[in-house]
Structures are given as C-alpha cells and as structure tokens.
Amino acid sequence: MYFVKGIRITLLVTVLALVLGVILGVLVAIIRSAHDQQPVKKRGIVLRLLNGLCKVYLTVIRGTPMMVQLLIMWFVIWAGARATDGNLIRCAVISFGINSGAYVAEIVRSGIMSIDKGQMEAGRSLGLNYVSTMRFVIIPQAFKNVLPALGNELITLLKETSIVTVIGLKDLTKGAMIVQANTYQAFVPFIAIAVIYLALVMLLSWLLGRMERRLRQSDIR
Template sequence: MDWAQYYAQLSEMARAGQELGFFDNFFRLFYQAFIEGSRWQLYLRGLAVTLQLTVIALCIGIVLGVLVAVVRTAHDQQRLGRRSIFLSLCNILCQIYTTVIRGTPMMVQLLIWGFVIFSSSRNKTMVGALGIGINSGAYVAEIVRAGLMSVDGGQAEAGRSLGLNYFDTMRYIVIPQAFKNILPALGNEFIVLFKDTSLVSAIGGAELIYYAKAVGSKTFEVMFPYLGVAVIYLTAVLILTWLQGKLERRLRQSDRR
C-alpha cells in the first residue's frame, strides 16, 4: 500500500467516526496539509513572494533611509551662522517622518496604506511592500546616520579639500566607509523585514501566511499549515543569520589586513 492509499483509508476511517491513533492522525493531517494536491507548492510560492517582498521593502527602506540620514547629518553639521532654510525645512520633514513611523505600529500603517490610501488597488501585495519599505526607511535612517557619524571627520574634510561639494563627499568618500560599518545592522533589518512580511496578509496580500490560510480553508484544519509556516520562517531565519555571521567574519578579516 502506498502513502496515497494509506491516507485515503485513514480519511475514510475518520469520516466514519472511527478513532485513529496518534501517529495515524498525525500522518493524515500532515498529508492533507502538505502532500495532497501538491499543496507543498503553495508554501514554496508563498516563500518566494515573501522573499521578493523583503527585498523590495529593504531597497525602499535603504533609499529612504540614506536620503533621510544624509539630510539630517548635513543639517547637524551646519555651522550656526550658515544654516540653510531649505535644509532646515527638509530636516523638519525628516524628523516628522521618523517620529510618526517609529511611533506607530506597522500593522496600523499597513491598514492605512491598504484600506485608506490605496483602497482601490488590487495588488495588495505591492501595497504591503511599499508600506513595509516606508516603515523600514525610518529605522534604516537611524542606522545609516549612526554609520555616517562613525566615520572620522577628517575623511569629509579631505574630500572638501579636493574640491568636492558636500553631497559628492558623502557619496564617494563617507557613505562607502559607513556602509561597511552598518552592513551587519542592515542584515538584522533584512531578517526583521522577512518576518514582518507576514503582516501583509492583514490587507489581503498574497505571501506565506496567505497561502497557509488558503490551505487551512480547504482542509478545515489550520494547525499543520501554521506549524509548517513557522518551521519555514525559522529555517529561513537560521539560514539568513548564518549567512550574516559569515559575512561579518569576512568583514573582520578584511579589516585586519
């Protein structure tokens, strides 16, 4: 008897009201959640979408974070007598952005993006990626800002002495050095974003939790789909953490040379 026939037999016994043993019931629920109808492919599809969401959100967060960090750092480094009104206004906007985003839950932000700002959009998955990316930008801004402040001030002065303006100095000299310092923190942010993509299902986005719910609605049993998703998240986070540790060790080795 193959596994499919064994599962069919156990299903008939369950429908007839016969009591199954622990391992028989475990196998029936496992087969039903992952094997029957090739449902394991749904989990892989959800994982692929989750990774795509994470990468898109991190890219949005890095772009926003770098812009906010550069503006705030430029404002802080201005001399009192030479403060630019335009830069001061930009700094105020950046402060409002980071304060509001960091001071409100991501779930609330996603609900606003999905059901208020983009209520007519059908692609809730990309709406979720945008919302998570904007949320990440506020945290990346502080990470990048700390990295910029960690670079010795003489590096910026050297760039200015070569005739570079402030933004070219940041672009070619300061930011590349700061990026090496903040790379471990950005790795942590990537892992956090990977887990936070599960919130996208609250606005109807199709990711890993969405497909687990779809399987549960077909089988009327949600324990194994959710446990399977938990295992997938845990495995992916362990792999990402291992890769991050390997990258950090390589960076430390390059610093010693």
C-alpha cells in the same frame, strides 16, 4: 503549492521593501547628518525645512504600528484599487519600504556620525564636494559599521511581512491559513511555516555573517 507561492511573495516583498527602505533611509540620514554637522549660522532655510520634514516622517512612522500603516495604505490611499496580486504586492512593498526607511535612516545616521570628521575634511581637501565625499568616502565606511544592524533590520522585515494577510496578499502565512481552512487542521500548516521562517532567518544570518567576515578580512589586508 500554497507554501511555494507564499515563499516567493514573502521574499519578493522583503527584498523590494528593503531596497526602497535603504534608499529612503540613506537620503534621510544624509539630510539629518548634514543638518547636525553644520554650524547653526550656516544652516540654510532649505536644509532646515528638509530636516523638519525628515523628523516628522521619522516620528510618524516609528510612532505608529506597521499593521495600521499597511491598512491605511490599502484601504485609504489605495481605496479604489482592484485587489489583484500586482496591486497588493506594490502596496505592501511601498508600505514596508516606507516603514523600514525610518529605521534604516537612524541606523545609517549613527554610522555616519561615527566616522571621524577628519574623513570629511580629507575628502574636501582633495577637491571633492560634499555629495561626492559622502558617496565615496563617508557612506562606504558607515555601511561597514552598521552592517550588523542592517542585517537585523532585514530579518525583522522578513518576519513582519507576515501581516500582509490583513489586506489579502497570499504570502507564506496566508498560504498556511488557506491550508488550515481547507483541512481543518492547524498544527501541520502553522508549524510548517514556523520552520520555513526559521530556516529563512538562519540562512540570512549565515550569509550576513559571511559578509561581515569578508569585510573584516578586507580591513586587515
């Protein structure tokens, strides 16, 4: 039962953190790409300020360990919170979402920059504004290009959630530690969670592979 509950919490934190990370990453990627694509003279103060904030966010998050960010989130920012499952899960989701968003931002930005400038000009010529062109023309094409990289980020995020044990969240790894503490045997529980993580990663890789093949088939059609 420790493993069953641990798998549920691990997957919950991974999925919610990925959703938060994609939202943050897309917003940061749009701001940074808009800043880079605009001529210097047309970059307004607001755009420059937002781009500067995004650069600080990327530098801080990518330059510090995930475990340190999680510890700061729980023991500093959430210092007065009760150690309930709900609070621990919310803390983990926010921490991993913010961390994942920094990496997703650079992935999506590279996808946006890979789209030919003619696509933006075509969208604007049809009467779409910048936001609508990004939403309906640029972003869908960019996601196709960066889907493998986003899949790798999802797999990395799934494995990184094992460090939530440091704040006491009973995920899959914590379940194995509890079993080991009760039975005084380390081989079976730790080998078991290694096999479970491997199975989850293989399942995700298979699903992502199928998605990529379908996207390639739709391009051919």
